[in-house]
Amino acid sequence: MAGLTALRPIERTSTLGDRVDAHLRELLIAGQLAPGEKLPLRSVAEALGVSMMPAREAVSRLVAEEALEVLPNRAVRVPVMTLAHFREITRIRVVIEGYAAAEAALRADPAARREIQKHEAAFRRESEKAEPDLIAAVSINKALHFSVYAAAGMPVLMQIIERLWLQIGPILNLDLRGSPTRLQEGQAKTFHAALVTALQTRDAERARAAITGDIVSAAAAIESRGVLT
Amino acid sequence: MAGLTALRPIERTSTLGDRVDAHLRELLIAGQLAPGEKLPLRSVAEALGVSMMPAREAVSRLVAEEALEVLPNRAVRVPVMTLAHFREITRIRVVIEGYAAAEAALRADPAARREIQKHEAAFRRESEKAEPDLIAAVSINKALHFSVYAAAGMPVLMQIIERLWLQIGPILNLDLRGSPTRLQEGQAKTFHAALVTALQTRDAERARAAITGDIVSAAAAIESRGVLT
DNA sequence: TCTTGTGATCTGTGATCACAGTTATCGTGG
DNA sequence: CCACGATAACTGTGATCACAGATCACAAGA
Numbered sequence: 007m008a009g010l011t012a013l014r015p016i017e018r019t020s021t022l023g024d025r026v027d028a029h030l031r032e033l034l035i036a037g038q039l040a041p042g043e044k045l046p047l048r049s050v051a052e053a054l055g056v057s058m059m060p061a062r063e064a065v066s067r068l069v070a071e072e073a074l075e076v077l078p079n080r081a082v083r084v085p086v087m088t089l090a091h092f093r094e095i096t097r098i099r100v101v102i103e104g105y106a107a108a109e110a111a112l113r114a115d116p117a118a119r120r121e122i123q124k125h126e127a128a129f130r131r132e133s134e135k136a137e138p139d140l141i142a143a144v145s146i147n148k149a150l151h152f153s154v155y156a157a158a159g160m161p162v163l164m165q166i167i168e169r170l171w172l173q174i175g176p177i178l179n180l181d182l183r184g185s186p187t188r189l190q191e192g193q194a195k196t197f198h199a200a201l202v203t204a205l206q207t208r209d210a211e212r213a214r215a216a217i218t219g220d221i222v223s224a225a226a227a228i229e230s231r232g233v234l235t
Numbered sequence: 236m237a238g239l240t241a242l243r244p245i246e247r248t249s250t251l252g253d254r255v256d257a258h259l260r261e262l263l264i265a266g267q268l269a270p271g272e273k274l275p276l277r278s279v280a281e282a283l284g285v286s287m288m289p290a291r292e293a294v295s296r297l298v299a300e301e302a303l304e305v306l307p308n309r310a311v312r313v314p315v316m317t318l319a320h321f322r323e324i325t326r327i328r329v330v331i332e333g334y335a336a337a338e339a340a341l342r343a344d345p346a347a348r349r350e351i352q353k354h355e356a357a358f359r360r361e362s363e364k365a366e367p368d369l370i371a372a373v374s375i376n377k378a379l380h381f382s383v384y385a386a387a388g389m390p391v392l393m394q395i396i397e398r399l400w401l402q403i404g405p406i407l408n409l410d411l412r413g414s415p416t417r418l419q420e421g422q423a424k425t426f427h428a429a430l431v432t433a434l435q436t437r438d439a440e441r442a443r444a445a446i447t448g449d450i451v452s453a454a455a456a457i458e459s460r461g462v463l464t
Numbered sequence: 465t466c467t468t469g470t471g472a473t474c475t476g477t478g479a480t481c482a483c484a485g486t487t488a489t490c491g492t493g494g
Numbered sequence: 495c496c497a498c499g500a501t502a503a504c505t506g507t508g509a510t511c512a513c514a515g516a517t518c519a520c521a522a523g524a
Contacts, residue, residue, distance in 0.1 A: 021506085021507065021508090022507080022508075023295075023507080023508090027299075046474080046475070046476090047475080047476070048474085048475085048476095056508090057508065057509055057510085058476095058508095058509080058510090059507075059508050059509065059510090060507090060508075062476085062477095063292075063295055063507095063508095066252075066292055066295060066296060067295060067296055067298075067299035069296075070256075070296035070297075070299050070300060071299060071300070072394070076476090079475075079476095079515080079516055079517080080475065080476050080477085080515080080516085081474095081475060081476080081516085081517095082475090082476080091391070094389050094390070094391050094392070095391055097389070098389070098391060098392055098395070101330065101331070101334050102330070102331065105330050160323050160326070160327070161323070162320070162323050162324055162327060162399075162402075163323070163327055165301070166327070166395055166398075169395075170391075173391075250476085250477065250478090251477080251478075252477080252478090275504080275505070275506090276505080276506070277504085277505085277506095285478090286478060286479055286480085287478095287479080287480090287506095288477075288478050288479065288480090289477085289478070291506085291507095292477090292478095305506090308485080308486060308487085308505075308506095309485085309486085309505070309506050309507085310486090310487095310504095310505065310506080311505090311506080
């Protein structure tokens with residue numbers, strides 16, 4: 007029995023349903039699924055090489071979180087958001103993500119601060135390229151925001167924020183397709199820099215203001231595209 | 236074709252899964268399910284007179300919202316909450332429900348105000364009885380709070396709040412069982428009265444303070460019971 | 465040309481079954 | 495009396511099938 011201490015608990019293989027769920031979540035939050043796009047169970051199942059059952063479970067869960075919606079006909083699709091709905095989510099994000107950023111400024115440990123700075127630098131680098139990769143920029147932006155929220159040390163709060171991002175992901179898609187968002191990127195850089203500074207100086211209110219400004223200015227940019235009804 | 240205008244669209248009957256879901260939700264939020272209680276799919280299905288399939292869908296959705304949890308063995312049960320988790324939720328509730336109350340003070344229309352007052356009166360009546368019905372009091376309290384949040388006119392925000400209540404419902408159960416919470420009820424009445432006054436005078440900050448006070452004092456009462464680890 | 469009805473097809477829903485992993489039970493051997 | 499081991503019962507997962515409702519295409523009729 008000598009080497010018993012070397013034993014590690016084996017990873018409990020997640021269920022197929024979990025993996026389908028994670029996959030769809032990723033697509034949604036990255037804005038790779040267009041609003042209104044239909045997601046028939048059989049198609050999802052076939053595309054991912056599983057039976058209808060796991061697809062069903064995943065879709066059902068996402069519907070429960072309103073990341074997907076069922077039409078009166080019971081067909082499943084990516085939600086089409088109204089302007090009013092988008093504005094409500096933006097207002098909620100200002101309150102919740104602002105609070106998370108303020109908490110992060112007070113509680114972030116050095117490792118978390120380094121992580122945040124790393125993402126901030128990566129975002130700056132990407133957005134200063136001659137031809138920035140929009141998909142990558144969105145991904146880095148998400149990593150930056152969530153590293154801040156994680157630093158607040160409130161897992162429940164982070165799940166709430168994740169759910170909100172899940173809902174606005176598809177809108178991002180609309181924005182990505184008509185890509186000239188270069189103007190906005192300049193603003194984002196400014197807010198991100200202010201955010202990092204506020205975190206370093208443990209200034210909760212400046213951190214809140216930076217996040218709030220980032221959210222509001224991004225929302226204004228999306229609204230100005232006029233794709234929302 | 237004379238009488239065609241008399242036709243009304245028939246109500247679309249919800250699925251069995253939806254009804255099981257709604258039923259479990261009600262039990263959870265009312266504190267009628269104890270933390271740690273197991274919920275085998277087959278038992279749920281049999282108890283509600285449906286097959287395993289709808290029970291499975293409902294449970295799966297509630298797990299996604301963390302209203303239920305799956306053990307590493309994949310058994311499903313009502314979550315047992317740690318003290319740290321409870322405190323985090325309380326902090327979040329202060330921010331979110333406080334914001335909702337403040338918005339409600341600014342936006343509530345006369346009908347909504349009447350509705351709120353009706354529930355406030357009902358709660359007062361119940362808590363002043365010689366032997367108040369705790370189950371009923373919890374139910375009225377929920378109706379009161381949500382009538383306020385509804386008055387804010389932000390459906391997404393209300394769903395977030397609902398999800399939080401779903402998570403603390405079972406803790407309420409622990410509190411109900413060792414019933415002498417009479418002290419707390421007196422405090423609740425005071426905060427409710429202040430809340431109604433603030434709504435009448437459209438005073439957002441006083442409304443926020445009243446809700447915040449209610450939440451914090453209720454949380455303190457539960458914590459003092461020492462049932463959380 | 466436009467309308468109407470019919471059929472094929474696609475949708476999610478629900479039931480039933482088989483299976484693998486876990487837990488509980490009980491009997492046996494020490 | 496206690497520890498151990500085999501067996502039975504129970505768990506969620508996944509697959510497959512049947513079915514009702516919705517949708518679409520197309521052809522027959524006005």
